[in-house]
Amino acid sequence: xxxxxxxxxxxxxxxxxxxxxxxxxxxxxxxxxxxxxxxxxxxxxxxxxxxxxxxxxxxxxxxxxxxxxxxxxxxxxxxxxxxxxxxxxxxxxxxxxxxxxxxxxxxxxxxxxxxx
Amino acid sequence: xxxxxxxxxxxxxxxxxxxxxxxxxxxxxxxxxxxxxxxxxxxxxxxxxxxxxxxxxxxxxxxxxxxxxxxxxxxxxxxxxxxxxxxxxxxxxxxxxxxxxxxxxxxxxxx
Numbered sequence: 001x002x003x004x005x006x007x008x009x010x011x012x013x014x015x016x017x018x019x020x021x022x023x024x025x026x027x028x029x030x031x032x033x034x035x036x037x038x039x040x041x042x043x044x045x046x047x048x049x050x051x052x053x054x055x056x057x058x059x060x061x062x063x064x065x066x067x068x069x070x071x072x073x074x075x076x077x078x079x080x081x082x083x084x085x086x087x088x089x090x091x092x093x094x095x096x097x098x099x100x101x102x103x104x105x106x107x108x109x110x111x112x113x114x115x116x
Numbered sequence: 117x118x119x120x121x122x123x124x125x126x127x128x129x130x131x132x133x134x135x136x137x138x139x140x141x142x143x144x145x146x147x148x149x150x151x152x153x154x155x156x157x158x159x160x161x162x163x164x165x166x167x168x169x170x171x172x173x174x175x176x177x178x179x180x181x182x183x184x185x186x187x188x189x190x191x192x193x194x195x196x197x198x199x200x201x202x203x204x205x206x207x208x209x210x211x212x213x214x215x216x217x218x219x220x221x222x223x224x225x226x227x
Binding site: 044 | 175213
């Protein structure tokens with residue numbers, strides 16, 4: 001069965017600090033997809049990134065970077081020089097390759113509070 | 117493009133009442149999903165659809181029903197509402213790149 005664990009319930013940082021959000025997953029499939037979503041206080045879910053299981057390259061997008069390590073089943077998310085606007089709940093999610101549909105399994109989320 | 121729209125935004129139901137949560141998309145995506153988010157939790161899949169006329173259960177389908185008569189619409193029906201169905205409901209579509217895009221959510225309270 002699939003499972004996603006975000007062990008950090010809540011993180012507080014001061015603006016301009018770097019912060020890493022941890023995500024550990026479990027799956028029996030060799031082909032799967034990993035995602036990060038952001039949920040700001042307004043409540044909508046914003047897609048951030050998708051990573052395929054066969055692509056372990058790290059990715060950087062502006063102040064955001066993602067570290068995918070299959071050996072440790074982790075897909076961690078780092079925000080560099082955090083800003084108040086980064087305050088949100090961040091969800092890591094996993095889906096296995098299926099013939100029909102793509103069922104996402106979400107972690108419980110990490111609340112990030114960035115203080116000015 | 118409006119993307120994914122959901123109505124209503126808020127609703128209060130009494131125990132035993134029924135209602136339909138509406139979800140409409142204009143992205144021509146075949147795959148659509150309904151999730152619920154309980155306080156302090158991640159999202160859980162209720163039902164999903166891979167195209168018009170085809171639906172299937174997710175992780176927590178009990179107490180809900182869906183239909184998919186068109187590509188655009190994927191309504192979620194609650195029959196005999198219970199307090200345990202108090203939650204925020206999100207509808208999502210999926211593109212060919214496996215990325216899911218979510219609507220703004222419907223906050224439902226059952227008292």
